[in-house]
Every structure is written in C-alpha cells, then in structure tokens.
Amino acid sequence: MFVIIAGGGKVGSQLARDLMAERHEVVVMESNPHKARALQDEIGDAVVPHDASEGRWLIDAGIGRAELLIAVTGDDEDNIVICQLGEALSEGRARTITRINNPKNSDTFRTLGIEAIVNATDLVMTMIERDVSVAPVVHLMRLRSAGLELVEMTVAEGSAADGSTPQDLRLPEQGGRISVILRNGEAVLPSPTTRLQAGDSIVLVAQTEFEEALGRKFAAPTIV
Amino acid sequence: MYAIVIGCGRAGAEIASRMCELGHSVVVIDRDRAAFHRLSDTFSGTTIVGHAIDEDCLISAGIERADAVIATTYGDNSNLIAVQLARKRFNVERAIARVKDSVRASTFANLGFETIPSTTIVGDAFEQALAWEPHQPNGPAENGS
Numbered sequence: 054m055f056v057i058i059a060g061g062g063k064v065g066s067q068l069a070r071d072l073m074a075e076r077h078e079v080v081v082m083e084s085n086p087h088k089a090r091a092l093q094d095e096i097g098d099a100v101v102p103h104d105a106s107e108g109r110w111l112i113d114a115g116i117g118r119a120e121l122l123i124a125v126t127g128d129d130e131d132n133i134v135i136c137q138l139g140e141a142l143s144e145g146r147a148r149t150i151t152r153i154n155n156p157k158n159s160d161t162f163r164t165l166g167i168e169a170i171v172n173a174t175d176l177v178m179t180m181i182e183r184d185v186s187v188a189p190v191v192h193l194m195r196l197r198s199a200g201l202e203l204v205e206m207t208v209a210e211g212s213a214a215d216g217s218t219p220q221d222l223r224l225p226e227q228g229g230r231i232s233v234i235l236r237n238g239e240a241v242l243p244s245p246t247t248r249l250q251a252g253d254s255i256v257l258v259a260q261t262e263f264e265e266a267l268g269r270k271f272a273a274p275t276i277v
Numbered sequence: 278m279y280a281i282v283i284g285c286g287r288a289g290a291e292i293a294s295r296m297c298e299l300g301h302s303v304v305v306i307d308r309d310r311a312a313f314h315r316l317s318d319t320f321s322g323t324t325i326v327g328h329a330i331d332e333d334c335l336i337s338a339g340i341e342r343a344d345a346v347i348a349t350t351y352g353d354n355s356n357l358i359a360v361q362l363a364r365k366r367f368n369v370e371r372a373i374a375r376v377k378d379s380v381r382a383s384t385f386a387n388l389g390f391e392t393i394p395s396t397t398i399v400g401d402a403f404e405q406a407l408a409w410e411p412h413q414p415n416g417p418a419e420n421g422s
Binding site for chain 2: 141
C-alpha cells in the first residue's frame with residue numbers, strides 16, 4: 054500500500070517506521086526543516102520536507118496514487134484541511150485518517166461532516182487508565198500485524214447497536230471487543246451489560262475478517 | 278449588513294474599516310489584541326479577542342445572526358475551517374476565505390466554498406501590469422535564450 058503521512062513528529066515518524074517495516078511504500082511530509090532533516094537521515098528519500106496542506110507538495114508527494122493519507126501534525130485545522138485536500142486531489146481514492154489534538158475541537162469537526170477522527174487525547178487517556186504502557190499508535194500497528202484492527206464506529210440511530218449491550222450483540226463471538234465508548238466527550242469503559250446509544254463513538258478491536266460484518270451493526274466503520 | 282471579520286492583519290483591518298465606511302455593522306476577531314491597532318479611525322465596529330474556529334467565540338461575536346463571515350487570518354487552513362463552520366454549522370449566507378495557496382483555493386472553491394485566491398490575484402495583477410506578450414521562441418528581440 055502507498056501511504057502518505059502528513060506530519061513527521063513522534064506519531065508520524067513511528068507510523069512511518071512501522072509501515073515501512075511491513076513493506077508498505079511510505080512518504081512522510083514534514084514542514085519543519087530540522088525535523089525533516091533528522092528524519093531524512095533515518096529513512097532517506099521517503100521524506101518530503103514541505104507542508105502537506107500546500108497543494109503542489111501534496112501532489113508532488115503522489116496524492117494522485119495514494120491509497121491512504123494519515124494526517125498527524127500537531128495542528129487540528131491543518132490535519133482537517135490536509136484530509137479534505139487529499140480527498141479532493143485524489144478524487145476520493147485516498148482514504149484519510151486524522152486525529153484531534155484538542156478534544157474541544159471534536160464536536161466542531163463532527164459538524165463539518167468529518168467522521169474519520171480518532172481523538173488521540175482520549176485514546177491516550179484510556180490507554181493510561183487501562184495501564185497500557187505503549188504509545189497508542191505503536192500499539193495499533195502491533196494489533197494490525199496480529200490480524201486485528203482497531204476501528205472507531207459511531208452508533209447510528211436505529212442500528213442494531215442502538216440500545217443494545219455488547220452481550221446482546223454477541224460481539225466477542227463475532228470477532229469484536231469494545232475497548233472504550235466515547236460519550237459526550239467522556240471515555241466510558243464498557244461492561245458486557247453497558248447499553249450503547251445512538252451517537253456513541255465506539256473504539257473496537259476487531260478481527261480483520263469480521264470487521265465488515267461488525268460494521269453493519271453500527272454504521273460505516275472508520276479504520277484507525 | 279452584519280459582518281464578522283476574522284483576523285485583523287492588513288487585509289482584515291482594511292476590509293473591516295471599509296465596511297464600516299459603507300455603514301455596515303462589523304465585529305473583528307483576532308487572537309492578538311495588539312492587532313486591532315491596524316483598524317483605521319473610521320472603524321466604528323467592535324473587537325473581540327479570540328480564536329478563528331472557537332465556536333464559543335464565534336457565537337459571542339453574533340455569528341448566529343451574521344450575514345457574512347470574512348476569514349482573513351494568516352493561516353489558509355484556519356480560514357478554510359472558519360468558512361466551513363460558518364456555512365455548515367451556523368448557516369451564514371456568505372462566508373469567504375482568503376487562501377494564499379492557489380491549489381487549496383481552487384480545490385475548496387470546487388467544493389462549493391467562496392475563496393479569495395490572493396496569490397493568484399496578485400500574480401494576475403503583475404501579469405496585467407507588465408502586459409507582456411507571450412514569448413516567441415523564434416522572435417527577433419531575444420538574445421541568447
């Protein structure tokens with residue numbers, strides 16, 4: 054897979070290393086020249102030392118043939134616009150993923166119809182609460198190589214999940230486990246009898262082959 | 278007309294002052310209070326210190342009853358988010374973003390958002406001022422090119 058990562062900070066560079074180790078083709082875009090050079094020393098030509106929201110550089114980096122665009126700069130507005138620009142410039146072919154740094158922005162972006170969002174702050178908080186000592190992204194990649202995906206889904210009104218508990222939905226038997234529910238900006242750790250409601254964001258660990266079937270219980274899934 | 282101008286740089290201050298001269302009601306938002314010194318003496322509107330995409334700030338500026346939002350901060354991305362919020366969240370009729378990057382400006386224009394592509398406009402103005410004819414490779418006037 055050809056992946057463009059916007060932002061070569063801690064998250065972006067670790068993602069790049071992991072994806073390259075799995076033999077994916079990766080380009081990292083980083084506008085800070087010092088950070089870009091340091092990353093170039095490590096991973097070479099795969100670094101484009103420019104701002105990913107600058108259209109011509111995103112085109113130069115190969116957005117036209119990218120399958121995945123991950124925006125992980127430290128700035129929420131930049132991340133959102135990079136995703137929107139990437140979607141438009143790739144004519145909808147590139148899937149886009151971003152994160153929100155400031156939880157205060159999450160409602161704002163949802164009203165813009167941008168759902169492909171993992172609230173990194175919430176996720177990190179949850180990981181800490183659950184005593185997971187690894188950074189979340191590193192963790193995600195390990196999951197992926199084990200045939201698991203971490204996905205975020207929103208419970209749609211009237212879906213099978215709306216008003217049901219994980220037990221009702223027989224999730225574990227069907228290859229899925231809810232790790233956290235994000236409700237009204239708060240992270241809730243679910244028990245088998247926690248009732249889901251429309252509007253909840255569910256972070257779910259799913260076996261890759263069951264992901265699609267699980268998605269039908271909630272709504273269109275967004276891969277983290 | 279009731280307008281909110283986001284960003285009080287040279288462009289924002291100029292637009293805000295001009296609108297006041299035309300008799301419109303104007304609120305200017307900037308995250309830096311010192312930026313408001315750019316407003317001319319003819320500016321008769323109000324100023325708010327706050328961030329372009331902070332909904333609370335936009336609401337206190339009266340975005341729910343605004344006829345126009347004009348986003349002129351130095352950041353193309355902040356401007357583009359601000360106009361999307363104005364259109365989609367607050368149903369403001371006119372929301373216009375200054376966008377320096379030509380590609381971003383045309384991309385978002387195609388997505389249905391009003392943009393002022395400032396770099397393209399300046400480029401066009403220079404081209405017009407110079408009024409050069411297209412280069413003729415075999416023309417007589419060129420030396421060594």
